[in-house]
Amino acid sequence: MQPFTTLAAPACPLPLANVDTDQLIPARFMKRPRSEGYGRFLLHDLRFTEDGTVRPDSPLDRPERAGARVLVARRNFGSGSSREAAVYALVDAGFRCVLAPSFGDIFASNAVNNGLLPARLEEREIEQLLAWLEQGGRDLTVDLEACAVRAGNHRFGFAIDPVWRTKLLNGWNDLDLTLSHAEAIAAFAEADARRRPWAGLPPLGPEAG
Template sequence: MQPFTRLEARACPLGLANVDTDQLIPARFMSRPRTAGYGTFLLHDLRFGPDGAPVPGFVLDDPRRAGARILVARRNFGTGSSREAAVYALVDYGIACVIAPSFGDIFASNAVKNGLLPATVTEDDAESLLAAIEAEPETPVCVDLTAQTIAAGDRAIAFAIDPVRRLQLLNGWDDIDLTLRHAAEIAAFARTRRTEAPWIVPGHGG
C-alpha cells in the first residue's frame, strides 16, 4: 500500500446523507473477481436507471468532475453491510479520499486497509465545503494528512481520523506491518517466556 501524506485534486460534491454500502456497489456486481475492477459499478443504481441509461445530471458523470479523486458527502457515509467491495468500487474509480461528517466504522476500517482516507469533518464544515466545490468545480482541494487539514480556495478545515488509522495511511502499513513495529518486543517476550515456562513449547516433552 502506498503511503498517503498529501493529496491535491479535483473534488466531487455528493450531497447525500446515509449513502450505504449497497448504494456504493449493489450486491449483484460482487461476483466478479477483484482483478476485473469495480470502478464502473460505483453508485450504479444512482447513476443509471432500470433500463441502464445514465441518470441525467448525476454529479459523478458531470464533465467538470472528470478525474475527481476526492468525494465530499453528508453524514453516515458507508453504513450498512460490511462489504469491502464498497471500498474497492471507490478506489478503482480513482477516489483516494472521502470527506464526510461520519462514517460506518467497518467501512472506515476497510477504507484505510485499501489506502483510502476517510476524513471526518463537522456537519457545518461539510456544508461549507460542498458549497465551495459546487460554486467552483475546477478549484482543487488539498487534503494534508500530516496536518489533518483540508484547503479549498480560501477555506481551511480541520478533519479527524483515528490515530492508528492515520499512522497506517501515513506509512502505507497494513495490519501486519502495524504489528511488526513491535517485532523486537515480541521476540524478547517469546525468549523470556520460553525460559520461564519451557513446557508450553511444542515438542518440549514435558
C-alpha cells in the first residue's frame, strides 16, 4: 500500500449520520469483480434515481467537489455489515480519508488495511467542517504524523488507534506489521528453544516423508 503521511486535497461534505455499508455499496453490485472498480457504485442509491439520473441533492456529484479525496461525515460512519467492498468503493472513487466522530469497528479496520484513513474528530468539529465546506470551502490538509486537520482558519486534532497510525504511515498490512518485528520474534524463538528444548517440534527424519 501507499504510505499515508500528509494529504492536501479537496474535501466533500456528507452531512448524514449512520451511513452504513449497505448504503456505501448496495449488495447487488458486489457480484462484479473488483477489477472493474467499485467507485461508480459508491452511495449509489443516495446519488442516483431509478433511471440512473444523478439526484440534484447528491453532494458527491457537485462540480465543485470533483476530485475530492476526503469525505466529511457525521457519527457512526460505516456501521452495519462487515463487507469490505464498502471500503473498496470509497478507495476506488479516489478517497484516502474519512473524517467523522465515530466509525463502525469492522469498517474502520478494513479501511486501514486498504490505505484509507478513518480519523475521528469531535462532533462539534465535524459540524464546523461541514459548515465551512457548505460555505464554499474546498481544500483541506490531513496530517497523519501530527494527527491534525487544517481547513481554512480551522485547526483540529484527530484520534486514531496508534497501531493503525503506524500501519498507514508505513503503508503496511497486518503481515507487514508482524514482519517489522521479525528480529525480536527470531530472538524470542531462539531463547525459548534454549529455555524449553522439550517444547519444540522434533526435526523431520527421512521416515517423515
